[in-house]
Amino acid sequence: MTEFMLNGTPVSSASPDDTPLLWVLRDELDLKGTKFGCGIAQCGACTVHLDGTPTRACVLPVSAVAGRQVTTIEGLASDAGEALKAAWVSEQVPQCGYCQSGQLMTAAALLEANPSPSDDEIVNAMNGNLCRCMAYGRIKAAVKVAAGRGEGQA
Ligand code: FES
Numbered sequence: 001m002t003e004f005m006l007n008g009t010p011v012s013s014a015s016p017d018d019t020p021l022l023w024v025l026r027d028e029l030d031l032k033g034t035k036f037g038c039g040i041a042q043c044g045a046c047t048v049h050l051d052g053t054p055t056r057a058c059v060l061p062v063s064a065v066a067g068r069q070v071t072t073i074e075g076l077a078s079d080a081g082e083a084l085k086a087a088w089v090s091e092q093v094p095q096c097g098y099c100q101s102g103q104l105m106t107a108a109a110l111l112e113a114n115p116s117p118s119d120d121e122i123v124n125a126m127n128g129n130l131c132r133c134m135a136y137g138r139i140k141a142a143v144k145v146a147a148g149r150g151e152g153q154a
């Protein structure tokens with residue numbers, strides 16, 4: 001049994017200790033917003049926050065989150081998160097949408113740590129989140145809008 005905080009609420013998981021957090025979230029706790037892409041920490045689709053740090057849930061054993069704070073896309077409610085969600089809509093970022101929860105969680109961690117990132121800092125922070133629809137330009141534009149730079153589509 002692993003007990004942790006999920007989106008501000010205490011939860012417990014009965015899954016074996018080595019079960020990836022991603023499957024606990026999706027299959028045991030029924031939060032489907034966090035996606036499975038590669039399963040080997042290479043694409044970012046499964047990104048959640050662990051104590052505020054973007055973390056790949058596909059390779060993280062559930063036992064590693066005992067007593068810690070996990071935030072998923074369903075619980076993303078920080079000021080940065082809300083600004084990003086609005087910018088994602090105004091900039092019409094998603095195409096198929098599959099990568100987008102991971103993109104938003106990575107972007108939120110960036111803006112929570114650095115509210116005014118440079119273009120290079122945005123690119124570096126988002127670099128590990130892959131998008132097979134090639135929405136990278138719109139993702140970068142939306143992060144800039146959420147950061148208050150208001151430049152919109154490049
Ligand atoms: S599914 Fe976790 S990084 Fe790709």
Ligand code: FES
Nearest residue numbers: 096097131132133
């Ligand atoms: S919007 Fe389709 S994979 Fe990114």
